[in-house]
Amino acid sequence: MTFIENVINIITKYHTLLLDGLGYTMLIALTGTIFGLIIGLLTGIIKTIPMSKSPILKFLQKLVNFIIACYVEIFRGTPMMVQSMVIFWGYAFMNDGNTLPLIPAGIFIVSINTGAYMTEIVRGGIISVDKGQFEGAYSVGMTHWQAMTNVIIPQVMRNILPSISNEFVINIKDTSVLNVIGVMELYYMANKIQTMTWNIFETYLIICVMYFIMTFTITRILRVFEKKLAGSDTYTICGSQSDPNAEIRVKKEKEEFR
Amino acid sequence: MENVITLKNLKKSFSGREILKGIDLEIKKNEVVSVIGSSGSGKSTMLRCINLLEDATSGDILFHDKSVIEGHIDINEYRSRIVMVFQQFNLFNNMTVLDNCVRPQTVVLDRSKDEAREIAMKYLRKVGMAEYINARPAQLSGGMKQRVAIARALSMNPEVILFDEPTSALDPEMVGEVLDVMRELASEGLTMIVVTHEMAFARDVSDRVIFIDEGVICEEGDPKEFFENPKTERAKAFLSRFLN
Numbered sequence: 125m126t127f128i129e130n131v132i133n134i135i136t137k138y139h140t141l142l143l144d145g146l147g148y149t150m151l152i153a154l155t156g157t158i159f160g161l162i163i164g165l166l167t168g169i170i171k172t173i174p175m176s177k178s179p180i181l182k183f184l185q186k187l188v189n190f191i192i193a194c195y196v197e198i199f200r201g202t203p204m205m206v207q208s209m210v211i212f213w214g215y216a217f218m219n220d221g222n223t224l225p226l227i228p229a230g231i232f233i234v235s236i237n238t239g240a241y242m243t244e245i246v247r248g249g250i251i252s253v254d255k256g257q258f259e260g261a262y263s264v265g266m267t268h269w270q271a272m273t274n275v276i277i278p279q280v281m282r283n284i285l286p287s288i289s290n291e292f293v294i295n296i297k298d299t300s301v302l303n304v305i306g307v308m309e310l311y312y313m314a315n316k317i318q319t320m321t322w323n324i325f326e327t328y329l330i331i332c333v334m335y336f337i338m339t340f341t342i343t344r345i346l347r348v349f350e351k352k353l354a355g356s357d358t359y360t361i362c363g364s365q366s367d368p369n370a371e372i373r374v375k376k377e378k379e380e381f382r
Numbered sequence: 383m384e385n386v387i388t389l390k391n392l393k394k395s396f397s398g399r400e401i402l403k404g405i406d407l408e409i410k411k412n413e414v415v416s417v418i419g420s421s422g423s424g425k426s427t428m429l430r431c432i433n434l435l436e437d438a439t440s441g442d443i444l445f446h447d448k449s450v451i452e453g454h455i456d457i458n459e460y461r462s463r464i465v466m467v468f469q470q471f472n473l474f475n476n477m478t479v480l481d482n483c484v485r486p487q488t489v490v491l492d493r494s495k496d497e498a499r500e501i502a503m504k505y506l507r508k509v510g511m512a513e514y515i516n517a518r519p520a521q522l523s524g525g526m527k528q529r530v531a532i533a534r535a536l537s538m539n540p541e542v543i544l545f546d547e548p549t550s551a552l553d554p555e556m557v558g559e560v561l562d563v564m565r566e567l568a569s570e571g572l573t574m575i576v577v578t579h580e581m582a583f584a585r586d587v588s589d590r591v592i593f594i595d596e597g598v599i600c601e602e603g604d605p606k607e608f609f610e611n612p613k614t615e616r617a618k619a620f621l622s623r624f625l626n
């Protein structure tokens with residue numbers, strides 16, 4: 125049974141490399157998803173600014189919207205592996221051969237790639253919020269930014285949470301392409317171990333299982349999280365006239381104001 | 383007395399179709415004006431132009447004799463002075479009843495949280511919703527939602543409240559509770575423009591009635607006189623349809 129022996133051998137000898145790789149994969153995927161979401165929220169807010177009446181501002185708005193549209197199209201329409209090479213070596217080309225530090229470069233690439241997808245996800249989320257929510261906010265004097273941050277985005281976030289989780293899981297898998305620029309994520313580590321042991325099948329099978337365990341557990345955890353948030357969306361618990369529990373909370377609050 | 387809002391030859395077209403065909407209107411301080419007219423005549427469009435939710439195609443809107451269209455006026459500050467109450471309530475779904483009334487104050491008027499809470503509670507008590515401050519809009523009946531929306535509007539301490547058919551989306555048994563609140567506000571001297579199909583409210587509560595037909599003010603005047611003795615044929619036809 126050389127297979128089992130090989131597997132055990134790889135794990136005992138190289139578990140630090142594997143765990144380091146796993147850690148970097150998680151770090152890059154998580155921060156990349158968060159920064160990507162922030163990019164998506166900002167572009168979503170910018171794209172929904174009501175058109176200005178002043179011709180100059182209107183032109184600027186259209187220009188910015190055009191740039192955002194180009195960004196989305198380009199980053200969704202090309203492979204992340206190629207984007208990694210172009211960004212990493214492009215930077216080196218323009219800076220006398222100095223390259224970016226690897227982990228920040230990996231985070232940057234995943235963020236900007238995820239941002240393109242998030243832009244579309246957030247835009248869809250904003251469009252699906254009832255128009256009356258915007259008008260309610262504007263009608264009491266809120267600016268676009270105030271309306272977005274106080275009223276619209278909180279509702280968007282709850283609606284798009286499944287898509288955000290989805291992007292996160294995709295990123296856990298897709299960070300593997302960063303090995304082309306030498307980022308020490310899990311796939312890169314496997315590649316390294318493989319050249320030392322020549323147990324190619326066993327090595328990649330191990331990280332295959334590791335990837336699956338990561339995505340599987342995270343998917344389950346996020347699903348519970350989503351359910352919880354969705355649960356509070358039905359709003360049948362507190363303050364309902366039909367629910368006796370509601371009376372308690374309402375009374376508590378009443379005392380506070382006496 | 384000084385005009386709070388003045389409309390001058392206000393026109394509004396949607397994709398070439400003229401909906402408002404030149405509205406002239408003066409609203410005085412403490413005045414309660416009911417706007418009536420058949421559906422599609424442009425009543426909502428007029429209110430939405432006043433609140434700048436729609437851009438007027440031509441004409442002018444003055445707030446205390448200052449143009450809000452051409453003037454260098456802070457649109458958001460202006461809107462916080464002439465708050466709107468909608469047919470569909472438009473309460474913020476992500477906030478509790480209390481937050482619905484507090485957040486606009488802290489965000490738009492820069493009031494402290496404590497001050498905003500105190501003001502919000504005062505008006506929530508006034509509309510009879512103080513016991514539901516922790517509830518979410520989705521848990522409330524239509525009548526309750528509209529009373530919260532009125533409390534939200536009052537919490538901004540506006541000079542004018544624009545009501546766009548505030549009872550039209552309500553079940554009949556809830557119309558009364560909202561009209562009672564509005565009646566009280568009218569008696570306290572709040573300046574109100576009320577688009578409504580509640581003829582009894584228009585007749586008994588308002589100081590003036592405006593009858594809009596096909597984008598023009600067809601007739602306006604004292605409520606009693608208008609309802610007992612309408613001058614134009616179109617107003618007569620409208621009233622006979624409505625009062626029977």
Ligand SMILES: Nc1ncnc2c1ncn2[C@@H]1O[C@H](COP(=O)(O)OP(=O)(O)O)[C@@H](O)[C@H]1O
Nearest residue numbers: 396397401419420421422423424425426427428
């Ligand atoms: N955003 C819009 N785009 C196009 N047409 C509109 C829009 N808003 C209103 N209209 C049209 O303007 C007319 C008047 O509408 P509205 O002011 O809502 O009437 P009312 O409130 O008196 O029932 C209607 O024929 C309606 O279809």
Ligand SMILES: [Mg+2]
Nearest residue numbers: 425426427547
């Ligand atoms: Mg209407």
